[in-house]
Amino acid sequence: MMSFLMLFCAACGGTSEKQLAEADKRFAEGVAAKTIFDYTLALNAFTDAARRDTLLGRWSNAQKGFLESADIEARLGLLREALVHLSFARQFTPADAVQDLRFISTESIRLHLLLGEKNEAVARLRSLSPLTESNHIQLATLYAAQDSVDLAERFFLLARNSPKPLIQVQANAGLARLFDGYPTGSKGRDSSEFFLRRIIEIQKSEMAAPPTSDAERTVKYQIGVAASEVLAAFDLHRKDASWFMNKTLGLLTKESNETQRAMLSAEAQSLVTLRAESLARSFDLFSRNEFILGMAYTATLQGVSPDALASERIEKLQQGLELYESILYEPPSEKLAADFKNGFYKLIDLLIEQARYLEAYETSERIKMLDQRRVPIEREITLSDSEANKTFQEAKRLRAEMAGLQLLQDSLAFLPRADREARQPFIARSLGEKQGRLYEQLESLKARNPNYAALFQPKAMTLQSLQETLPEGTAVAEVFHADSLATTIFITKTSVDVMRSAITKVELEKSLAQLRRNFFTNDRPNAAALKQDAAQRRLTEVFYQPLEPKLAAPLRLQKIIFVSSLGVPFHILGGESFLIEQIDVSYLTSTMQLELSKNVTRPRTLDFTGLSETRVVEPKFFETVKESVLLFSDFTADELTEYRIAFELALKDPGVSLSKSLKFYAKQQAAKGETDWIYFCGYGN
Numbered sequence: 001m002m003s004f005l006m007l008f009c010a011a012c013g014g015t016s017e018k019q020l021a022e023a024d025k026r027f028a029e030g031v032a033a034k035t036i037f038d039y040t041l042a043l044n045a046f047t048d049a050a051r052r053d054t055l056l057g058r059w060s061n062a063q064k065g066f067l068e069s070a071d072i073e074a075r076l077g078l079l080r081e082a083l084v085h086l087s088f089a090r091q092f093t094p095a096d097a098v099q100d101l102r103f104i105s106t107e108s109i110r111l112h113l114l115l116g117e118k119n120e121a122v123a124r125l126r127s128l129s130p131l132t133e134s135n136h137i138q139l140a141t142l143y144a145a146q147d148s149v150d151l152a153e154r155f156f157l158l159a160r161n162s163p164k165p166l167i168q169v170q171a172n173a174g175l176a177r178l179f180d181g182y183p184t185g186s187k188g189r190d191s192s193e194f195f196l197r198r199i200i201e202i203q204k205s206e207m208a209a210p211p212t213s214d215a216e217r218t219v220k221y222q223i224g225v226a227a228s229e230v231l232a233a234f235d236l237h238r239k240d241a242s243w244f245m246n247k248t249l250g251l252l253t254k255e256s257n258e259t260q261r262a263m264l265s266a267e268a269q270s271l272v273t274l275r276a277e278s279l280a281r282s283f284d285l286f287s288r289n290e291f292i293l294g295m296a297y298t299a300t301l302q303g304v305s306p307d308a309l310a311s312e313r314i315e316k317l318q319q320g321l322e323l324y325e326s327i328l329y330e331p332p333s334e335k336l337a338a339d340f341k342n343g344f345y346k347l348i349d350l351l352i353e354q355a356r357y358l359e360a361y362e363t364s365e366r367i368k369m370l371d372q373r374r375v376p377i378e379r380e381i382t383l384s385d386s387e388a389n390k391t392f393q394e395a396k397r398l399r400a401e402m403a404g405l406q407l408l409q410d411s412l413a414f415l416p417r418a419d420r421e422a423r424q425p426f427i428a429r430s431l432g433e434k435q436g437r438l439y440e441q442l443e444s445l446k447a448r449n450p451n452y453a454a455l456f457q458p459k460a461m462t463l464q465s466l467q468e469t470l471p472e473g474t475a476v477a478e479v480f481h482a483d484s485l486a487t488t489i490f491i492t493k494t495s496v497d498v499m500r501s502a503i504t505k506v507e508l509e510k511s512l513a514q515l516r517r518n519f520f521t522n523d524r525p526n527a528a529a530l531k532q533d534a535a536q537r538r539l540t541e542v543f544y545q546p547l548e549p550k551l552a553a554p555l556r557l558q559k560i561i562f563v564s565s566l567g568v569p570f571h572i573l574g575g576e577s578f579l580i581e582q583i584d585v586s587y588l589t590s591t592m593q594l595e596l597s598k599n600v601t602r603p604r605t606l607d608f609t610g611l612s613e614t615r616v617v618e619p620k621f622f623e624t625v626k627e628s629v630l631l632f633s634d635f636t637a638d639e640l641t642e643y644r645i646a647f648e649l650a651l652k653d654p655g656v657s658l659s660k661s662l663k664f665y666a667k668q669q670a671a672k673g674e675t676d677w678i679y680f681c682g683y684g685n
Helices: 004-012 017-035 039-056 059-075 079-091 098-114 118-127 133-145 149-160 165-178 192-208 214-232 235-249 258-269 276-288 292-304 310-325 334-353 357-372 386-414 417-448 450-454 463-469 505-520 527-532 534-544 592-599 637-651 658-671
Strands: 474-482 485-491 496-502 559-563 584-588 608-610 627-631 680-684
Touching: 017 039, 017 059, 039 059, 039 079, 039 417, 059 079, 059 098, 079 098, 079 386, 098 118, 098 386, 118 133, 133 149, 133 165, 149 165, 165 192, 165 214, 192 214, 192 235, 214 235, 214 258, 214 334, 235 258, 258 276, 258 292, 258 334, 258 386, 276 292, 292 310, 292 334, 292 386, 310 334, 310 357, 334 357, 334 474, 334 485, 357 463, 357 474, 357 485, 357 496, 357 592, 386 417, 417 450, 450 592, 463 485, 463 592, 485 534, 496 534, 505 534, 527 534, 584 658, 627 658, 637 658, 658 680
Parallel strands: 474 559, 559 584, 584 680, 608 627
Antiparallel strands: 474 485, 485 496, 627 680
């Protein structure tokens, strides 16, 4: 069916050889300008040619003109304009031109993803027929990001049957990430190890035969990178990852892009021996090419390298963190994200070794903000204030577009210099314009409620602000694990202390898994057995015993707030008595929540938060909730009903915090021989 636009243009009638020649001339001018990277002239010429061909009724020519216009606009960061021209091109594409229609759909999906419009991308992918193996990978990856595990598994399994090694590796990599931690056969699914072994088999097969063409070399390179990056995320396979990544480096030729070579070389070094001179050269190259992700990565790796002085390492790691904080888009691989986090925790270690506790605490909180800042983009959030919500949604759109533009800007480092320099001003201008508009929206949000703006600009609470906020008798224990050490930064209103205990990552994860399996998934947990449990005793030794002297009378502590992403149930640690029987215990994801709670003025209502929901500060704590009951086990709504009455009693007295009420409940239940109290603790202010 012809669109209204086509019908209107067809009715205009009347053409001449001169008009046809002018349209062809304009298109040819666009091609010539595009070849020399004169994108302004090219865009004007293609758009004009498409307009002329539309009026002349030359639908095929008009389609080509609009496609070329969209291509130029996408290169320059004019993403929404490109989508408009793709939609025009679709109108001029015959229904039987399947290849052209699929290209238009695929390009539209790419642009929607750059704009952060993942739901739209999923909808467009699902509308394609038939779905290709690459479409299966795209859908599975998007569903995995949305925690739709069953749908992600379904499409990864479909892709896994592909005869193409690259698709097989991508599918097995996705499944390995989905089922990390599953024992073989659990719930009818395979473990991550099963899929990782298959990746190793495929990669070994690919390495056995050298490439016979440039196209085959490119595919083998892509397979090697994909295989290495997923294997690197699993400690037991880092040697495999290192071996494969170095072999993949060998596939690059002298003609290969120098930025590409330097980045892969840095990733390979991160798995074995870091070479300071090589990393410094790569940093300089990335700096010249304005490749911010590469600069952040190589600066971080230079700081991780043990060869330099501690002060020099700290300086490099701080530089890496500052650069990484400026990046709005997500790292392209889990390996890169993990390398950054490991480097930043090494920064905390170095700061603690030099007794720079203030900087260590603030760095710990800044690391949390790296995940926190993505919340308004990744979540569907609706503010209760309708006017504020309109502003919020516009800010969300601008922030997502800025991330896409920044990704395009960083990707310029992989292009030839002339092309890079031609595109850079356009993308930079678009970024600047959107930054200004975002600032206006955030100022408007801040005027209505500072917390609304904080959703987009989460800021780590400084040590000075934290100590000013803490009431007498309350301490914050910032707890994290890195380099086989559990570290607690213990902060009161007037002091800062650091406690450290040795425990490997594997032992910590094993102890936590055993404790959860034996008690938090047990219908009738036994308190006596809990005190004798090997995992509880080991965690008590690591986390509780260093704190025990702080519970003595001189400090007169009444409450400890644990800030940690480890998932350790601190409230059930202890010897003769559990910690929650001795003192009020509460949990936070970030001390930022103490600042947020000042602006939450809603009446107190009982709220529940699952342990899995504490990776970031949930949006509800920015608007309606100060404190919540943290659940260390899964409950249905009906199961929570019987506890609701007991917990709501605390809310009737404004002078009683939820954590104090739960301490009272724990002591009361323990006196009766009941142990259900271990499932609950305070969360929030």
